[in-house]
Amino acid sequence: MIEAFDLFSVEQVAFGTGRWEQLGGFARRLGSRSLLVTNAGDPGDGGLVDRTLRHLEQSGVAATCFRQRGEPRVEDVERAVAAAREQGCDLVVALGGGSAIDAGKAVAGLLTNGGSVLDYMEVIGQGRKLTRPATPWIAVPTTAGTGAEVTRNAVIGCPEKRFKASLRSELLLPRIALIDPSLAVGVPPHVTACSGMDALCQLIESFTSNRAQPLTDAWALHGIRLAARALPRAVAAGDDVEARTQMALAAVISGVALTNVGLGAVHGFAAPAGANYPIPHGAVCARLLPPVIEANVAALHAEDRDHPGLAKYAEIGRALTGTCDAASDAIEAGIGCLNDLVDQLQIPPLRQFGLTPEGFADLVSLARKASSMRYNPVTLSDAALTEILQKAW
Ligand SMILES: [Fe+2]
Known part of the structure; x- marks a missing residue:
């Protein structure tokens, strides 16, 4: 319905x-x-x-x-x-x-x-x-x-x-x-990479938001397909106007989607992380995205093996990879694709921005207060949130 x-x-x-x-x-x-x-x-x-x-x-x-x-x-x-x-x-x-x-x-x-x-x-x-x-x-x-x-x-x-x-x-x-x-066209590769990963992250988080709705879902899925293919091209060849155009469209879709349905745990962390460490917003989003998806999938699965949220992560996996795998394979392939993308784009891990494991507890409690955290598809425990930081570190 x-x-x-x-x-x-x-x-x-x-x-x-x-x-x-x-x-x-x-x-x-x-x-x-x-x-x-x-x-x-x-x-x-x-x-x-x-x-x-x-x-x-x-x-x-x-x-x-x-x-x-x-x-x-x-x-x-x-x-x-x-x-x-x-x-x-x-x-x-x-x-x-x-x-x-x-x-x-x-x-x-x-x-x-x-x-x-x-x-x-x-x-x-x-x-x-x-x-x-x-x-x-x-x-x-x-x-x-x-x-x-x-x-x-x-x-x-x-x-x-x-x-x-x-x-x-x-x-x-x-x-x-x-x-x-x-x-x-003149934007340097690392800025293109970080900002593009922000757009992709926003598309994925709005698609899985607990307030998601059909109009933004349809657009967001299209945006995920565009960004997954165009971002490596725009980073490799900044003057590829076609790739730039596809990324601009993915970004505008991500904005319409997020402003109407909210985001999730990646952006819940990004607000306090960006305020406390010199981490570019797109870099923190890129590094947190794969471990947040892993944590959300595990928590949704624990709640209900047929949770509709899992079907959405499978759709994301198919959009990212262009395959039509069965749900669990598609989810895994999607996470693998994002990890590869983050490595290919050379987004530094969070430890390179001054974050230390001693700072994890503080960041977890600050992230809980962030408005984006409310729209994560499932409530994550402190242990799950800490593990996310560990993986992105
Ligand atoms: Fe963002």
């Missing part, structure tokens, strides 16, 4: 190679003074940021640049909001990887709702609801990974609280997600 569900998404996804050229026209429709939040280079370096600033100005939209460095923290967002207020910005353009997109998203939300970031943040803040639509904003991703261009949450770090958490509301969705896969 198909149960009731909702699907939220952006007003417009403008997808396709060369569509960056349309940014000025879209921007002019939405505002006249923009804050460009970006991590796609520095103003003055002659690259994409300069081209974008020029393009906006030539289209009749004033542009002020805010350079986002690293993953956004509370103080970054507050500084960007202050800059936007000072310039009287009525539009935000976020250009770059997930960090810039999330920073721009938070800025757009804060500009109309007032107050400070922590007033609205989940887990580490007051969790107040946003009540006003965000300032119109356009998301222009340059990497294929987080899917942040279509999600309704912005992940913000707070070093003092040793946690990353979300500002979350439908009111934060951009007006337009402008996805031009050719913008990723």
